[in-house]
Amino acid sequence: MTNILVEWVIKTVVILLILVTAVAYLTFLERKVMGWIQLRVGPNRVGPWGLLQPLADGLKMIFKEDIIPSQSNQWLYILAPALSLVPALMTFIVIPYGSEITLFGRTIELHVTRMNVGLLYIFALTSVGVYGIVLAGWSSNNKYSLMGGLRSSAQMISYELALGLSIVSVLLYSGSLDLVEIVNKQSGWLGHTGWNVFRFPLMFVFIIFYIASLAETNRTPFDLPEADSELVAGYHTEYSSMKFVMFQMAEYLNLITSSSIATALFLGGWNGPFVGRLPILGPVYFATKALVLIFTAMWIRYTVPRFRYDQLMRFGWTTMLPVAIINIIITATVIVLFP
């Protein structure tokens, strides 16, 4: 008999703190990676190797003037950043980052909560995130913002289809929407042979999923909503100070979440060599895999040029969507023939 409520509160707070720190250091990592790829050093002035840069940035942004444009729709303008930040923070509680460890004589499961509709919960929340962007674009009363918001909503709903259909193939294998169960199904010999990405049709599904999740999080080949060469800064053109930070945080949180889901669905989650004997390795493996995916997203950002808008929509509807549908058919056939 343990007081589970206290445990939940502690876990939730810890997860929130980890997420906020991770977001701060992802902005740092992004600039460092950009520096290395462009043969520069990147930020290295604040603290050792520039490690205190996120703190300095945060302090600077707090003391920036908070502008609410005179022609904007004030309440929606203030509400919009919160609407995109809150769902982004909420998604992470169902993602499992380890099996269970024993701490001070108590077994602690390394996930905040577990639901049988975990994956649907995540998808529901990521869809809510679109509202923040659309409202930000509309309420700013700025032409760039409005175009950015509209483009973003059209892009996100288009790629959400490919994303939603690509997880159907995974569900065919795992038979559950519960993320803990999905990860448990992927434990194989030495902890890596059972990963979904090594199964026949699912390796192609992984590629579809990853591309669609890049589009969902507005990462570079798909960063049309904030195409700076045509739309200044897209939907957050008018935002300054901490409201701008909230949009940035939401964006990086979505990147973390989508990488974590890809890890849990395809790369075996916390599974890895010797994780059965040493459960503390679970979070390490999980973080490593997620970081590799995040780094790949950054790498793509500085390698691939941006799509044109009509190319983007055509790619989403006439390449990603049919391929996702065909993938489901192939997966179902394979499962029915070789159960």
Add this chain to the structure above:
Amino acid sequence: MPSLESIEISRLWTLASIDRANLRTSWIMVNYVPVLLILILAIGMATVILVLSRFAARNRPTREKLLPYECGVEPVGTSRERQSVRFYLVAMAFLLFDIEAVFLIPWAVVFRGVLESETYRNLKWVFYGEMMVFMVVLFVGLVYVWRKGILEWNR
């Protein structure tokens, strides 16, 4: 006999000291309590950030500063203009295909179970074929939308 309210209250107390073994069954509603927790925490965090940005910085608004940004010149016209109908058509197509995804997910979740159960195993081809017919209909729908030119943005 205890009243209904006292039963509810005693249930709340058991919720606070619930047995860990019960939680392994992931379908019970108690598992949604952390959603409420993180909702409160996230809203609190957003509020703190918004209030902080309002009061930490000095505020010296001028007329020019509060104009919509248009590369430094006075804004021309209004931004609440009519928009391309393409966005609307894409939203409609999205609704149709998203409903399809909603149909597919429960089917995918129980598919394994059907193959492994003794009772329903001989029906697996029905279970498989019906969904394939549905997918083909859907694919035809996609091709129709495509041929109608809804997905062509530069026409």
